[in-house]
Amino acid sequence: xxxxxxxxxxxxxxxxxxxxxxxxxxxxxxxxxxxxxxxxxxxxxxxxxxxxxxxxxxxxxxxxxxxxxxxxxxxxxxxxxxxxxxxxxxxxxxxxxxxxxxxxxxxxxxxxxxxxxxxxxxxxxxxxxxxxxxxxxxxxxxxxxxxxxxxxxxxxxxxxxxxxxxxxxxxxxxxxxxxxxxxxxxxxxxxxxxxxxxxxxxxxxxxxxxxxxxxx
Amino acid sequence: xxxxxxxxxxxxxxxxxxxxxxxxxxxxxxxxxxxxxxxxxxxxxxxxxxxxxxxxxxxxxxxxxxxxxxxxxxxxxxxxxxxxxxxxxxxxxxxxxxxxxxxxxxxxxxxxxxxxxxxxxxxxxxxxxxxxxxxxxxxxxxxxxxxxxxxxxxxxxxxxxxxxxxxxxxxxxxxxxxxxxxxxxxxxxxxxxxxxxxxxxxxxxxxxxxxxxxxxxxxxxxxxxxxxxxxxxxxxxxxxxxxxxxxxxxxxxxxxxxxxxxxxxxxxxxxxxxxxxxxxxxxxx
Numbered sequence: 131x132x133x134x135x136x137x138x139x140x141x142x143x144x145x146x147x148x149x150x151x152x153x154x155x156x157x158x159x160x161x162x163x164x165x166x167x168x169x170x171x172x173x174x175x176x177x178x179x180x181x182x183x184x185x186x187x188x189x190x191x192x193x194x195x196x197x198x199x200x201x202x203x204x205x206x207x208x209x210x211x212x213x214x215x216x217x218x219x220x221x222x223x224x225x226x227x228x229x230x231x232x233x234x235x236x237x238x239x240x241x242x243x244x245x246x247x248x249x250x251x252x253x254x255x256x257x258x259x260x261x262x263x264x265x266x267x268x269x270x271x272x273x274x275x276x277x278x279x280x281x282x283x284x285x286x287x288x289x290x291x292x293x294x295x296x297x298x299x300x301x302x303x304x305x306x307x308x309x310x311x312x313x314x315x316x317x318x319x320x321x322x323x324x325x326x327x328x329x330x331x332x333x334x335x336x337x338x339x340x341x342x343x344x345x346x
Numbered sequence: 347x348x349x350x351x352x353x354x355x356x357x358x359x360x361x362x363x364x365x366x367x368x369x370x371x372x373x374x375x376x377x378x379x380x381x382x383x384x385x386x387x388x389x390x391x392x393x394x395x396x397x398x399x400x401x402x403x404x405x406x407x408x409x410x411x412x413x414x415x416x417x418x419x420x421x422x423x424x425x426x427x428x429x430x431x432x433x434x435x436x437x438x439x440x441x442x443x444x445x446x447x448x449x450x451x452x453x454x455x456x457x458x459x460x461x462x463x464x465x466x467x468x469x470x471x472x473x474x475x476x477x478x479x480x481x482x483x484x485x486x487x488x489x490x491x492x493x494x495x496x497x498x499x500x501x502x503x504x505x506x507x508x509x510x511x512x513x514x515x516x517x518x519x520x521x522x523x524x525x526x527x528x529x530x531x532x533x534x535x536x537x538x539x540x541x542x543x544x545x546x547x548x549x550x551x552x553x554x555x556x557x558x559x560x561x562x563x564x565x566x567x568x569x570x571x572x573x574x575x576x577x578x579x580x581x582x583x584x585x586x587x588x589x590x591x592x593x594x595x596x597x598x599x600x601x602x603x604x605x606x607x608x609x610x611x612x613x614x615x616x617x618x619x620x621x622x623x624x625x626x627x628x629x630x631x
Binding site for chain 1: 351358545546548549550551552553554555556557559
C-alpha cells in the first residue's frame with residue numbers, strides 16, 4: 131500500500147534521506163521514530179508527495195512518485211489524512227467549518243458535508259463544541275479537531291507528525307486512544323514520534339530513522 | 347456550494363489585507379478616472395475638430411481660357427474621385443456675385459471687366475479631412491487639365507493634425523503608465539493577500555484542493571478590485587460631466603456607451619494582474 135524503494139532525497143543541497151526502503155501494509159499502525167532532524171517529517175512528506183525523491187521511488191496505492199502528474203497529487207491527498215504537532219487549524223472559522231473545510235474544497239455538497247462532519251466530530255467527542263473557535267479550545271481538543279478533519283474524507287491512512295508533541299501526558303494518551311480507535315476501523319496509521327513513553331505503551335512496529343537512513 | 351465558497355473566500359481576502367486592498371481600489375479608481383476624463387475630452391475635442399473640418403473646402407480655380415463646358419467636364423472628373431463628397435461649380439458670373447457680397451462693390455466698378463476665374467468648390471468625405479489626404483488630393487488636382495490653382499487653409503489643417511497627434515500620443519502614454527502602475531499595485535496586493543492567507547492555502551493543499559480551486563479566490567479578488575475601482579471611476583466621470591455641463595459649458599457631450607470600456611478595462615487589469623501574481627507567488631508557499 132505504501133512502498134519506499136531506495137529513496138534518496140536532497141533538500142537545498144543537503145542529503146535528507148539516504149536509500150530508504152520500507153513498506154507499510156493495509157491497516158497497519160507503525161511508529162516512525164528517531165531524533166529530531168533525522169528525516170521523519172520528510173518521509174511523511176514523500177507519502178503525500180509534497181517532496182519527491184531524487185533517487186528511488188515511492189508508491190502510494192496506485193500512485194507512483196516517478197509517474198504521478200502534478201494534477202493527480204490533489205486526488206492522492208484526498209485519500210490521505212495528515213495531522214501535525216501544531217494542529218494547523220484555521221483560526222477564523224469554528225470547529226465545524228474547520229472540519230467541513232476539507233470537504234468544501236473538494237466539492238462535496240452541503241447536506242453531505244453536515245452529515246459527515248457531525249459523524250467525525252462525534253467520533254472525537256467534540257460534537258458539542260462545533261460552534262467554538264480554535265482559540266477557545268484546549269490543545270488536546272484542537273488536536274482532536276485536526277484528527278476529525280483528517281478522517282472526514284475516509285482516508286486509507288493517517289500520517290501523524292508528532293501529534294502529541296505539544297500535549298501533556300494525559301492528553302497524549304487520549305489522542306493515542308482516538309488514533310487506536312481509528313486504526314481498529316481499518317485506517318492505517320503512520321505516526322512520527324520520539325516519545326519513549328508512547329513507544330513503550332503502544333507496542334506497534336517501529337521504523338527507526340537516524341541521519342536520513344533507516345536503522346534495523 | 348463550491349461557487350459560493352470561492353466567492354466568500356474572495357471577499358475574505360479583502361478583509362485580510364484591508365490597507366493594500368483600499369490602496370489598490372483607489373489607484374484603479376484614479377487611473378480609470380483619468381481614462382474617463384480623457385475619453386470625455388476626446389469626445390468633445392473631436393466633435394469640435396469635426397465641426398471645423400466640416401467647413402474646410404478646397405477651391406479649384408480653372409485656367410482663364412477654360413469655358414463652361416470644360417468646367418463641367420472637370421467637375422464630373424473631380425466628383426468621381428473617392429475622397430470627394432460634393433462639388434459645387436462657380437461660374438464667372440457667380441464669382442462676380444460672390445465678390446460683390448464679400449466686398450460690397452461690384453467687380454465691374456473696380457476693374458471695369460470680370461477677371462475672376464471659374465472655380466469648383468470641393469467638399470471632402472470625413473475620412474479624408476486631414477493634412478495628408480488633402481495634400482495628396484491637391485497634387486492630383488494640380489495635374490489635371492484646365493486646373494490653374496488649388497486654394498485651401500493648408501497651415502491651419504496641418505497645425506490641427508499635428509496637435510491632435512501630440513494630444514493623442516501624450517494621452518495614450520500617460521494612460522499606459524497609469525495602467526502599468528495599477529498592474530503593479532494589484533500584483534502586489536494579491537501577493538500580500540497570498541502571504542496573509544498562507545495558513546489556509548497550506549491546509550487547502552494538504553486536504554487535496556486542486557490548484558485551480560486554490561487560485562480562484564485570488565482571481566475573484568482581483569476582479570472585484572477592478573470592478574469596484576472602475577465603477578467608482580465611471581460614477582465620478584458622470585458626476586464631473588454633469589458639473590461641467592451645469593456650471594461651465596452647457597454644450598458638453600457625455601462620453602456615452604464607451605464609458606463602459608472603463609469597466610471592461612478594470613475587470614481585465616484586475617484579472618490579469620491577479621493571475622500573474624498568483625502564478626508567481628502561490629508556488630512559494
